[in-house]
Amino acid sequence: MPDNMTLGEKLVQQGISRRTFLKFCASMASLMALPPSMAAEMAEKLAKLRRQSVIWLSFQECTGCTESITRSHSPTIESLIFDAISLDYHHTLMAASGTAAEHAREQAMKENAGKYLLVVDGSVPAKDTEYYSTIAGISNYDMLVDTAKGAMAILSVGTCAAYGGIPKANPNPTGAVAVSDIIKDKPIINIPGCPPIATVMTGVIAHVLTLGTIPDLDELGRPKVFFGDTIHDRCYRRPFYDQGKFAKSFDDEGARNGWCLYELGCKGPTTYNSCATTKWNGGVSFPIESGHGCLGCSEPDFWDKGSFYKPLSTGEWGGGQILAAGVAAGAVIGVGAAFAARKRQDKASGGK
Ligand code: SF4
Numbered sequence: 001m002p003d004n005m006t007l008g009e010k011l012v013q014q015g016i017s018r019r020t021f022l023k024f025c026a027s028m029a030s031l032m033a034l035p036p037s038m039a040a041e042m043a044e045k046l047a048k049l050r051r052q053s054v055i056w057l058s059f060q061e062c063t064g065c066t067e068s069i070t071r072s073h074s075p076t077i078e079s080l081i082f083d084a085i086s087l088d089y090h091h092t093l094m095a096a097s098g099t100a101a102e103h104a105r106e107q108a109m110k111e112n113a114g115k116y117l118l119v120v121d122g123s124v125p126a127k128d129t130e131y132y133s134t135i136a137g138i139s140n141y142d143m144l145v146d147t148a149k150g151a152m153a154i155l156s157v158g159t160c161a162a163y164g165g166i167p168k169a170n171p172n173p174t175g176a177v178a179v180s181d182i183i184k185d186k187p188i189i190n191i192p193g194c195p196p197i198a199t200v201m202t203g204v205i206a207h208v209l210t211l212g213t214i215p216d217l218d219e220l221g222r223p224k225v226f227f228g229d230t231i232h233d234r235c236y237r238r239p240f241y242d243q244g245k246f247a248k249s250f251d252d253e254g255a256r257n258g259w260c261l262y263e264l265g266c267k268g269p270t271t272y273n274s275c276a277t278t279k280w281n282g283g284v285s286f287p288i289e290s291g292h293g294c295l296g297c298s299e300p301d302f303w304d305k306g307s308f309y310k311p312l313s314t315g316e317w318g319g320g321q322i323l324a325a326g327v328a329a330g331a332v333i334g335v336g337a338a339f340a341a342r343k344r345q346d347k348a349s350g351g352k
């Protein structure tokens with residue numbers, strides 16, 4: 001895409017109809033809890049958008065976050081929006097390597113000082129930084145600090161960048177930390193998930209670019225529009241939970257009947273994310289719909305919180321110990337866990 005082409009012109013070139021584009025904007029506006037009237041405004045702004053410089057740094061990570069955003073069924077409007085973004089530097093996706101790659105980063109930083117969006121996936125080693133995860137001889141720590149200086153805002157995508165994630169799991173040999181543990185003077189939006197949902201990443205970027213603002217964030221720096229509800233709040237198996245109908249194994253009659261997966265370790269009651277509504281693979285399904293409980297991957301330290309296959313009522317997960325006292329039935333504890341999580345969320349948002 002030539003640098004002077006707008007997204008609107010690009011869509012015409014790609015044969016995407018205005019109707020399809022408006023539909024996408026309407027669903028984005030709805031996802032972002034914006035009034036329907038904003039859809040047209042968003043479409044107008046997005047259509048006029050010229051290439052936004054984006055620098056994407058990948059640190060201690062597994063490439064799952066990048067896979068998530070690039071392995072969408074193509075062509076999608078989301079991918080077109082990414083075509084419209086000038087991804088000036090991305091370790092994994094760029095053709096250049098070595099000195100040429102570093103030159104691309106430095107050039108993008110210089111040409112777009114104060115205006116580029118910095119996306120980070122992966123956590124940052126804060127111990128022995130010169131040895132762990134260096135790129136072109138530059139430590140992750142130094143590269144983050146250097147690149148953050150001229151950024152308009154930072155998107156920490158994935159649980160690793162948002163909270164430290166799996167590299168931070170006990171015993172955390174590299175002293176892994178989140179981006180927000182290091183950078184204190186820039187707006188940071190956390191989009192956790194292991195990996196995060198592509199639509200959520202696109203939605204947040206669209207919000208920043210079209211409205212020029214940072215979306216409302218919760219106490220963990222996550223956009224409330226995508227992380228305002230627990231999986232449990234919106235789960236289609238919830239009626240079974242409320243009736244006390246639980247699958248006891250992955251191949252019993254309850255599992256075949258689609259009953260609640262709480263007793264098989266589902267962490268949906270304490271996990272904030274939009275998997276149950278946005279879903280994955282272009283809205284096809286999400287883990288619970290495929291028969292597996294939620295792992296809680298968009299919550300901090302999910303890897304160290306206890307077994308994925310033990311119910312919340314065992315008290316292993318998060319604040320479960322407090323909730324476990326004196327309560328015997330799993331469903332009751334689940335309500336307690338969900339209630340405690342909700343209280344934490346309400347407190348963070350001033351009770352709104
Ligand atoms: S958050 Fe998950 S998918 Fe993303 S880099 Fe970390 S381990 Fe990989």
Ligand code: SF4
Binds near residue numbers: 232
């Ligand atoms: S416990 Fe899990 S499977 Fe059951 S209703 Fe809640 S989110 Fe859905």
